[in-house]
Amino acid sequence: MEVLTEIKQAVMGLLSRREYSRCEIERKYLSRFDANALSEVLDQCEEMGYQSDQRCAESLVRNKISQGYGLLKILQEGRRKGLDELYINAALTEANPDWFAIATELYQRKFAKEPEQPDRKAYEKRMRYITSRGFSFDQAKAAHEYHLESIKNYPN
Known part of the structure; x- marks a missing residue:
């Protein structure tokens, strides 16, 4: 079989x-495979539309947002995949996510069944979890405050 x-x-x-x-x-x-031959095949695949870094970035952004990841994690994953930040930023602009809403939804999903413990240790654990998913501290804090409000307003 021919190498190409x-x-x-x-x-x-x-x-x-x-x-x-x-x-x-x-x-x-x-x-x-040989680097030159691989590069030639990848060039052909790009020309024919089989491979596209732009499409890859769009797919990454859609998937990570739907999985409850924040901006920082998406950017990190894009860099790990070797994607140009221009493609990622364009896909993020197109998706136009509400990071606060996504963080709040993640917080509610993860911590809804846990009883609200007013201690510092539980609060820090929750903040670490949300920020580890790529959200800013402000987004994590807003999600926590929304959760506290929803508990107060929920009839027992």
């Missing part, structure tokens, strides 16, 4: 499952 055909089959098999950034594909196959 083998590379193309491998890349197409990968892209048939989900969107991959060019950088991810290069990392995966550089040890297996």
Whole structure:
């Protein structure tokens, strides 16, 4: 089998499952294939529309927002995948997420069943969890305050 055909089959098999950034594909196959041949195949895949970093960024943003991740985590994941921040920022602008609402929804989902404990340790644990998901401290604090208000207003 010709080398270019083998590379193309491998890349197409990968892209048939989900969107991959060019950088991810290069990392995966550089040890297996010649760099110049791989680059040539990836150029062809881009030209034919099979691989697109822009589409990959859009997919990443949609998936991470739906999974309850914040801006910082999305940017970090985009850098890990080797995506240009311009693509990520464009996808974020298109999605126009309400980070405070997403953080609040995550907080409610994660901590709704736990009894509200007014101690500092529980508060810090909750803030660490929300911020570890990529939300700012202000967003985490707003989610916590909303949760406290909803508990107060909920009839027993």
